[in-house]
Amino acid sequence: MNTIRLLLAALAVVLVGCQSADTPASAPKAAPAQYVFYVGTSGAGAQGVLRCTLDGQTGKISAPVVVAEAKSASYLALSRDSKFLYATAEAAEGAVASYAVEGDKLRLLNTEASKGKGPTHLAVDAARQNLIVVNYGSGSTTALPIKADGSLAPASSSIQHVGAGPNAARQAGPHAHGVYFHPTNGRAYVADLGTDDIFIYRFDAARGLLTPNEPKSGRVTAGFGPRHLAFHPDGKFAYANTEMGLTVSVFQVEQNGGLTEVQRLPTLPAGADAKGASTAEIFVRPDGKTLYVSNRGHDSIAVYSIGQDGKLTLLQHMLGTPAMPRGFGLSADGRWLVCAGQKSGTLNAYHIGPDGSLYDTKQSVAAPAAAAILFVP
Numbered sequence: 001m002n003t004i005r006l007l008l009a010a011l012a013v014v015l016v017g018c019q020s021a022d023t024p025a026s027a028p029k030a031a032p033a034q035y036v037f038y039v040g041t042s043g044a045g046a047q048g049v050l051r052c053t054l055d056g057q058t059g060k061i062s063a064p065v066v067v068a069e070a071k072s073a074s075y076l077a078l079s080r081d082s083k084f085l086y087a088t089a090e091a092a093e094g095a096v097a098s099y100a101v102e103g104d105k106l107r108l109l110n111t112e113a114s115k116g117k118g119p120t121h122l123a124v125d126a127a128r129q130n131l132i133v134v135n136y137g138s139g140s141t142t143a144l145p146i147k148a149d150g151s152l153a154p155a156s157s158s159i160q161h162v163g164a165g166p167n168a169a170r171q172a173g174p175h176a177h178g179v180y181f182h183p184t185n186g187r188a189y190v191a192d193l194g195t196d197d198i199f200i201y202r203f204d205a206a207r208g209l210l211t212p213n214e215p216k217s218g219r220v221t222a223g224f225g226p227r228h229l230a231f232h233p234d235g236k237f238a239y240a241n242t243e244m245g246l247t248v249s250v251f252q253v254e255q256n257g258g259l260t261e262v263q264r265l266p267t268l269p270a271g272a273d274a275k276g277a278s279t280a281e282i283f284v285r286p287d288g289k290t291l292y293v294s295n296r297g298h299d300s301i302a303v304y305s306i307g308q309d310g311k312l313t314l315l316q317h318m319l320g321t322p323a324m325p326r327g328f329g330l331s332a333d334g335r336w337l338v339c340a341g342q343k344s345g346t347l348n349a350y351h352i353g354p355d356g357s358l359y360d361t362k363q364s365v366a367a368p369a370a371a372a373i374l375f376v377p
Helices: 002-017
Strands: 034-041 048-055 065-069 076-078 084-089 095-102 105-113 119-124 130-135 140-145 157-160 176-181 188-192 197-204 209-219 226-231 237-242 247-253 259-266 278-284 290-296 300-306 312-319 325-330 336-341 346-352 358-366 370-375
Touching (some): 034 084, 034 336, 065 105, 076 119, 084 105, 095 119, 119 176, 130 176, 140 176, 140 197, 140 209, 188 226, 197 226, 290 325, 300 325
Parallel strands (some): 176 226, 278 325
Antiparallel strands (some): 034 048, 034 370, 076 084, 084 095, 197 209, 226 237, 237 247, 290 300, 300 312, 346 358
């Protein structure tokens, strides 16, 4: 049955590519012949930043090439013009590395201290003036100005989070895990697994200054531990996956930047064994119609359709993903998802159908310690 669905989805792509010259401008464009994406690696066997290509017709992934040797480059971000790439250095005394993208190679520009321990996530502002990095080990958020040549200046602002949660083993103190710029309101949102907060900061891009918002945060259920966040393209809704709670929360974004939870759903199928499971990555498809959340341990991706009111309806559980799917990435046109199996040491390609469903292409390639996927727009 899954094979039939995959063939139908592929046929839809071909039909789009065969439309006549008088097709309206609003119609979907034909798929590119090839996509480029980068892979962040972390843990035993990590080599640094990898570069791959994906065939736009078959989903075949090229053998990864190391384009930057680095220790624990666990998460990556590109400048809006894709001329510069930034990577965390997830070590005790954390840092962020900046690279110039030169064809199919990366050239190291510089590294700057993240002003904390264990940096795990970062984001570049829309104006490409600053980079914000969050430190999991110390539970802090830091802004680093970006120079004209793409390199990083020393930190212009840094805020230490305060708080704890009821899970003594995981929440004895703050653990900032993900940072995201809102699509329109200029604020930065930071998911803190240790405090159950999604901290909200006003951000002055000209000065690189972080200031606590009022309200200061949105919150998930105590002990659930928010890991990552994804905004709907229109900015009206935010979606947070909880690492320990194995849920996804839907938040309405208020005029003052605050977050009001309007729905909460499980990420595992009904009756599934939750022992050893935890969520990892979350993304909204670029068209704003589908949400994806990966489940480590259970080794699956939960797929939800997004309604006009921002609420979710379960569409599918893609089972049998590569073992320990810590991260995945979506192509900018929403046609492909590549999942990184940190335990399996592979990258697996999934075609995305018109309704957002995933179809396993059975295409995979070895990539030891793969942790994050970043498609080039």
